[in-house]
Amino acid sequence: MLEMWIILIVYLLIMVGVGWYYKKKNDSVSEFVLGGRTLGPWFTAFAYGTSYFSAVIFVGYAGKFGWNYGIASTWIGIGNAVIGSLLAWLVLGKRSRIMSKALEAKTMPEFFEKRYNSKTLKIVSAMIIFVFLIPYTASVYNGLSRLFEKGFGIPYKYCIIGMALFTAVYVIMGGYKATALTDFIQGIFMLVGITAVVLSVLNLNGGLTSSIDMLHNIPSADGSTGEYSSLLGPDPINLAGVVILTSLGTWGLPQMVGKFYAVKDDKSIKIGTIVSTVFAVIVAGGCYFLGGFGRLFVSNIDGSPEGGFDAIIPQIMERLPELLFGIVIVLVLSASMSTLSSLVLTSSSVLTIDLIKPMSKKLSEKKELLIMRIFIAVFLLISVILAIITLENPQTVISTLMSISWGALSGAFLAPYMYGLFWKGVTKASVIACFISGVGITIAHMFYYTFGNRSGELFGLDLASPINAGAFTMLFGLAVVPIVSLLTGRGKKEKEHAAQVFTCFSSSDT
Incomplete structure (x- = not known):
């Protein structure tokens, strides 16, 4: 136990030290929110990866879907690497950097405002972000608190409060550059830790071959064997829903897309694409592969x-040597704090830049930074309260909270953001329609199925699953935007504005 405490304390002191180092280096809003758009490929790639994968993935998703699908859950990690990282960087990276810089957009709501010339879109998107990032933050708290309870015997709620305080300290002091440096450090922990954990867990049952053989002999619901060790698992249809939500979802999340705004040049995009993809293969692939052996x-x-x-992964970790368990705690803490820092920085910057600043024309940069820091504390407080309230509610397991958040955010933003980077013909009406459908479907499904405790199935697809509902909102939005755009059309001013926006690609210093 002493070794575990030493590892934890040293790690937390490093994080606070990084925040203190950057405390006096944030003299502007752009520096605090985007690091002055000067970050290189390695910092950006690690920031992207560590914001992507947290205790939600390691504890919640790896445990639940590893149990449901066996080693076929590894496909989720592969999807995260190929779709959520590689394709996201290839499709969105370069054009996001160029257009956001040309529009001087520091947040996604600012992007919507300036891309579509609409203050309404900025206000509505800012409100959606603030509301639906909260359940995601709560899910991160819940995932980490369960491991801490197992490793240190600390009650869940005290873990949640302590984690929030440490996150607040280094984010409030250091801003984006501090989170980027800590993300890099945290990423190293994650790469080394997940590799060591996977190898150690497999060795508990005699290695990879022996573990697969044991998994092969476990009967499924109908009494047959071999499904949990098969290539596609016992339920490939619903497995596809998880792949779509957790992979395509990153394309519409403000805390993920915002990483592309901070990259300094196109060369960094190319290198970052490779680094982030390799990172995802190891971390996401390792987590889901590990979860696939949960039934053992x-x-x-x-x-x-x-x-x-949510207790599966913590129970597996209890079988590890004490020192390695301590490393796992730091691994998950690293992943979770990096995700939390990204979430709170995104939420506070959105509230300040997109909602508060427009109401006060005389707001100085100094006051703007102060308000942003205050909102970081407020956001953390609200999410802590929600995390504690929902911790023991069986309807709000980690995967449910994350699915609601990603379904609403990516369902609303993915299509108008992506199409807006490539197609001049996207109309404001189509963006509003996508906002309504993404949030509306998520809320309706949440109240009818999740809180209504109802079930349903169609052609083997679990209709009650918030995972499938989130995946549907994203795919539905990809159809809504072009259809509504073609039906509504653009006026002269909209066409002129779009043409002006797209001149950034012909004049960019690529």
């Missing part, structure tokens, strides 16, 4: 794991 360590009680889905 947790008892099956009437089809469900003993202690619930």
Whole structure:
């Protein structure tokens, strides 16, 4: 236990030290929010990866979907690497950097305002971001608190409060550059840690071959064997929904897309694409592959794991040597704090830049930074309260909270953002329609199925799953925007504005 405490304390002191180092280097809003748009490829790629993968993935998703699909859950990690990282950088990276710089957009709501010449879009998108980032933040707290309880015997709620305080300290002091440097440090921990953990867990059952053989002998719901060790698992249809949500979802999340705004040049985009993809293969692939062996360590009680889905990974970790368990704690803490810092910085900057600043024309940069720091604390406080309230509610397991958040955010933003980078013909009406459909479908599904405790199935697809609902909102939005754009058309002013915006690509210093 002493070794675990030493590892934890040293790690936390490093994080606070980084925040203190950058405290006096943030003299402008652009520096605080985007690091002055001067970050290189490695920092940006690691910031992208560590913001992508947190305790939500390692504890919540890896545990639940590893239990449901066996080693076929590894496809989720592969999808995260190929779609969520590689294609996201290839499709969105360069054009996001160029257009956001030309429009002087520091946040996604600012991008919507200046791309579509609409203050309404900025206000509405800012409100959506603030509301729906909260459940995602709560899911991050819940995932980490469960491992801390197992490793240190600290009650969940104290873990949540302590984590929020440390995150607040280094983000409020250091801003984006501090989070980028800590993300790089945290990323190193994650790469080394997940590799060591996977190898150690497999060795507990005699290695890879022996572990797969044992998994092969576990019967599925119909009594047959071999499904949990098969290539596609027992339920490939619903597995596809998880791949879509967790992979395509990054294309519409403001805290992920914002990483492209901070890159300094196109060369950094090319290098960052490779680095972030390799990072995702190791971290996401490793997490889901590990989760696929959960049934070897947790008892099956009437089809469900003993202690619930969120207890699977913590129970596996209990079998590891104490020193390695301490490294796992730091691994998950690294992933979670990097994600949290990205979430709170995104939310506070959106509230300040897109909602508060427009109401006060005399707001100086100094006051703007002060308000942003205050909102970081407020956002963390609200999410802590929600995390504690929902911690023991069986309807709000980690995967549910994340699915609601990603479904609403990416369902609303993915299509208008992506199309807006490539197509002049996107109309304001289509963007509003996508906002309404993304948020509306998510809320309707949440109240009817999740809170209504209803079930439903169509052609083997679980209609009650918030995962599938989130995946549907994204795909639906990709159809809504072009259809509504073609039906509504653009006026003369809209055409002129779009033409002016797209001159950035012909005049950019690529």
